[in-house]
Amino acid sequence: MKNMLITRKTKSRLSSFIFPIVLLLLWQFISSAGYASSAVVPSPKKVLNTFQILFTQQTFFLNITASLERVMIGFLIGSLTGFLFGLLMGLSRTAEIIFAPSFHTVRQVPMIGWIPLIVMWFGMTELPRILIISIAAFYPITLNTFAGVRSVPREYLELASVYGYKRFKLIRRIILPAALPSIITGLTLSLGMSWAILMAAEIFIQTEFGIGTQIQMGRQRFNMPLVVTGILTVGLLGFVMTMMIEKLARIVDRGRAIGNEN
Amino acid sequence: MTVEKGTLEIKNLSKSFIVDNNPLLVLNNINIKFPACAFISIIGGSGCGKTTLLRIMLGLDTSYDGEALMDGERIVGPGSNRGIVFQDHRLLPWLTVGENVAFGLDRLNRKEKKLLVDENLKLVGLSGFESAYPSQLSGGMAQRVAIARALANKPEILLLDEPLGALDALTRIHMQKELERLWLLEKITMIMVTHDVDEAIYLSDKVVIMSSRPGVIKKIIDIPSSRSRDRASSEFMQIKAEILKEFHLGTEYPFAYAI
Numbered sequence: 001m002k003n004m005l006i007t008r009k010t011k012s013r014l015s016s017f018i019f020p021i022v023l024l025l026l027w028q029f030i031s032s033a034g035y036a037s038s039a040v041v042p043s044p045k046k047v048l049n050t051f052q053i054l055f056t057q058q059t060f061f062l063n064i065t066a067s068l069e070r071v072m073i074g075f076l077i078g079s080l081t082g083f084l085f086g087l088l089m090g091l092s093r094t095a096e097i098i099f100a101p102s103f104h105t106v107r108q109v110p111m112i113g114w115i116p117l118i119v120m121w122f123g124m125t126e127l128p129r130i131l132i133i134s135i136a137a138f139y140p141i142t143l144n145t146f147a148g149v150r151s152v153p154r155e156y157l158e159l160a161s162v163y164g165y166k167r168f169k170l171i172r173r174i175i176l177p178a179a180l181p182s183i184i185t186g187l188t189l190s191l192g193m194s195w196a197i198l199m200a201a202e203i204f205i206q207t208e209f210g211i212g213t214q215i216q217m218g219r220q221r222f223n224m225p226l227v228v229t230g231i232l233t234v235g236l237l238g239f240v241m242t243m244m245i246e247k248l249a250r251i252v253d254r255g256r257a258i259g260n261e262n
Numbered sequence: 263m264t265v266e267k268g269t270l271e272i273k274n275l276s277k278s279f280i281v282d283n284n285p286l287l288v289l290n291n292i293n294i295k296f297p298a299c300a301f302i303s304i305i306g307g308s309g310c311g312k313t314t315l316l317r318i319m320l321g322l323d324t325s326y327d328g329e330a331l332m333d334g335e336r337i338v339g340p341g342s343n344r345g346i347v348f349q350d351h352r353l354l355p356w357l358t359v360g361e362n363v364a365f366g367l368d369r370l371n372r373k374e375k376k377l378l379v380d381e382n383l384k385l386v387g388l389s390g391f392e393s394a395y396p397s398q399l400s401g402g403m404a405q406r407v408a409i410a411r412a413l414a415n416k417p418e419i420l421l422l423d424e425p426l427g428a429l430d431a432l433t434r435i436h437m438q439k440e441l442e443r444l445w446l447l448e449k450i451t452m453i454m455v456t457h458d459v460d461e462a463i464y465l466s467d468k469v470v471i472m473s474s475r476p477g478v479i480k481k482i483i484d485i486p487s488s489r490s491r492d493r494a495s496s497e498f499m500q501i502k503a504e505i506l507k508e509f510h511l512g513t514e515y516p517f518a519y520a521i
Contacts, residue, residue, distance in 0.1 A: 159352050162320060162340045163366040177356045256355050256397065
């Protein structure tokens with residue numbers, strides 16, 4: 001029984017590779033059949049070579065660490081404040097009435113729209129880049145925390161009041177655990193948003209190091225392999241981060257994760 | 263006046279809800295005395311206010327006319343002297359079975375908690391399951407854990423809100439025996455709301471029949487026979503007929519239940 005489970009798991013893992021391989025073959029086909037100039041569509045081999053060269057250069061790693069650091073700081077600030085704000089609006093109807101309309105109005109402004117304003121306030125420094133990322137992270141976690149807190153089953157609240165759970169104990173022991181799946185969804189989305197807006201932050205607010213800087217540099221020098229490697233790096237790192245957060249979610253939320261296995 | 267522990271008394275109790283700005287009477291002049299250590303069932307159709315009555319006894323609802331007295335004192339809120347088992351087991355999915363049983367035991371230290379958890383899980387026949395999660399249990403097992411959670415607080419009165427309503431027929435009969443065993447063992451008052459006439463007769467010393475809109479007590483029937491009741495005995499059938507008659511099901515009885 002256990003063996004069967006493992007093979008089924010491995011099988012579905014292997015299936016996940018089919019589509020990327022198909023894409024890779026298609027890419028190879030397009031570039032080798034000569035449908036597009038190699039300057040516009042570099043061959044997979046060329047891109048791989050560029051990766052090999054990049055791995056020997058310190059700049060590449062400085063770019064990656066600069067981007068990761070930026071995202072982490074922005075994400076932490078944005079998701080922490082968003083979580084607290086969502087929690088406040090979820091717990092208190094008064095807070096919702098006061099803040100929700102403004103929140104939903106401000107939320108309509110596309111992230112890129114903030115860049116000119118923030119740059120004019122703070123200049124072309126690290127602060128506006130991090131601020132933009134924080135704003136991007138702020139919305140999803142706020143919305144999902146709010147929704148999670150509001151959808152705690154009435155039955156659990158009733159049970160808690162039978163056992164005299166109040167205030168902090170109620171929040172810590174009932175509301176937060178019940179809202180946890182929703183909060184984790186919010187965190188995942190926030191991280192995705194931060195990572196997505198990172199490129200804009202690095203390209204529009206120029207900086208010495210960052211994956212966005214690499215892509216921008218590639219564009220300016222018409223070095224397509226540099227652009228493509230940059231894009232692939234962003235995609236792969238984003239994927240790894242999402243996997244990590246999902247893994248973390250399963251560890252934190254053990255009881256429900258076990259229920260979902262079957 | 264001293265009252266024996268585990269006594270609950272409802273005196274001249276009426277309760278209305280406001281629906282579309284109009285008061286709607288849900289309970290009208292209810293008077294019942296639940297003696298200590300008795301097993302009493304409340305039976306009635308939907309909308310007879312039995313769940314409201316249970317919420318009042320639990321202390322979740324305190325706005326009503328009349329009196330609800332626990333051990334002679336007015337009920338002002340939930341208390342550890344009253345436990346509750348809901349129809350849905352209401353175990354928290356993020357806690358293990360053991361943690362769920364310890365849900366109301368925060369005032370105790372770790373060692374005392376573990377002792378009570380072990381003791382009560384053993385009582386409901388689930389020793390060794392303390393680190394399982396509710397999602398890994400069957401419906402009957404989950405309800406046993408819910409009972410253990412309620413009993414761990416050592417209540418004087420256990421309120422049961424259709425506790426076996428969500429279980430399949432065979433598990434249900436088995437759990438009825440279990441409830442009887444626990445009641446005999448723990449010697450506490452049990453008040454059960456149910457839809458199931460057989461279940462009420464099988465378990466109770468007294469069956470309170472309520473009728474709907476507004477909820478009033480129609481009749482209280484004493485079940486005289488001794489314990490380990492035979493569901494097929496003529497006495498059992500007679501009581502059942504008497505109860506069903508109150509719901510105007512008397513004439514249908516021979517056809518519906520004789521097969």
